[in-house]
Amino acid sequence: MADFEQMNNLSEAIGYKCEGCGAPVEFDPATQSLKCNHCGCETKIEFNDQIEERSFEEIFDCEQWAGGVKVIQCQNCGAKEVLDKNEISSSCPFCGSPSVLETSELAGIKPDTAIPFKMQKQAATAKCLKWLKSRFFAPSEFKKNVKINSLKGCYLPTWTFDCNTSVFYEGQLGKHYTETYVVNGKTMTRTKTRYFHVSGRLSKNYNDIYVKGSEVVNDKYLQRIQPFDMNDYVKYDDKLLAGFEANHYTIQPIEAWHQAEEMIKASCQSEIVASYGADVVVYLNLSFTHHSKSFKYLLLPVYISATNYKNKLYNQYVNGVNGKVTGHVPKSPLKITLTCLLGVAVLAGLVLLLGAL
DSSP, rough: OOOOTEEEEEOOOOBBBTTTTBBBBEEEEEEETTEETTOOOOEEEOOOOOOEEEEGGGGGSOOOOOOOSEEEEEETTEEEEEEEOOOOSOTTTTOOSSSSEOOOOOOOBBEEOOOOSSSOOHHHHHHHHHHHHTOTTOOOHHSOOOOOEEEEEEEEEEEEEEEEEEEEEEEEEEEEEEEEEEEEEEEEEEEOOOEEEEEEEEEEEEEEEEEEEEEESSSHHHHHHHOOOOGGEEEOOOGGGOOOEEEEEOOOHHHHHHHHHHHHHHHHHHHHHTTTTEEEEEEEEEEEEEEEEEEEEEEEEEEEEEEEEEEEEEEEETTTTTTOEEEEEOOHHHHHHHHHHHHHHHHHHHHHHHOOO
16 A cells, blocks of 8 residues: 555645746746746745744644645545645646545644755656666566656655753663683683663753654655755745645644654663663663753655556655655565575575585
8 A cells, every 4th residue: 555545745836926927936946946937937035044943832832824725635545635725636646546626624733944855856756767776676577667657746744852851760780791611621601791780860952853743654764765954944935835745744743742752762771771881771760851842843855756566556755855765666576585595595505614614
């Protein structure tokens, strides 16, 4: 099933017009401007890079997306897209289905910041095709005839959190050591563990803990196309979405904060264990206090493509800034089987070789 299913998609294609000829304009990643595809006229966008964090108290009462929008839903894959009320969508941007209907849903919280696309669609398409053709386990027929059915620039929702954290810890850790002993005149070694009690306090400042805002794209795929250059933050501007879409969050900010807390817990535990050079954790109790908490709603630029093979849809993801690619591809059972057999044969040969030495 495609990742696009149950996608809540925001598209604020406000319908900007060319100052020269009146034709529609789109955001151009190469020039960071609104560009008219009819006469070539460009209007430079003056982005604001002064990004303000939201106070954590606002997490339950955030600014809502402006009115004048409508939501359409694909009857084929369930994708949802929020459009300007005057826009007309004749097909789903995700699966290509022409079957869409209007709903009465609202668009939700307005983004605080975004990283603009810097790679153009043609370059992203070329990167994606090259990646697809390089997949070793993909069927040869697929790679020979691979064709991208659709590729759309889509901003993916992300929550980021800042905080100053103090943690008191208490527990029991263990450290391995080796000792020698003699058995029947032969010197032997064995590994034992020395246990010890620990306690103390750790203070850390966290800046931009990233938590995905939607379940539609698996975390492993987002991690594979990292990093996004956070120096490219700009204050959210509707002009960024001219010609692009923006997937709406499905994970609420308070839920995202709980996930961020778990990340902080794991980070602190790892740092504490490493500071003692411990190999074993018997138990480790952590008590947290978070100060100066803040958050923001960020949009990350990703090109999402769809390819079909034997009536199945496969999605790929291209970082809209650096061009890194990952995603789904069909797998050849024959190639996987042959590779496994080869691996077994190599392993058996090594065992025989070592036995003969």
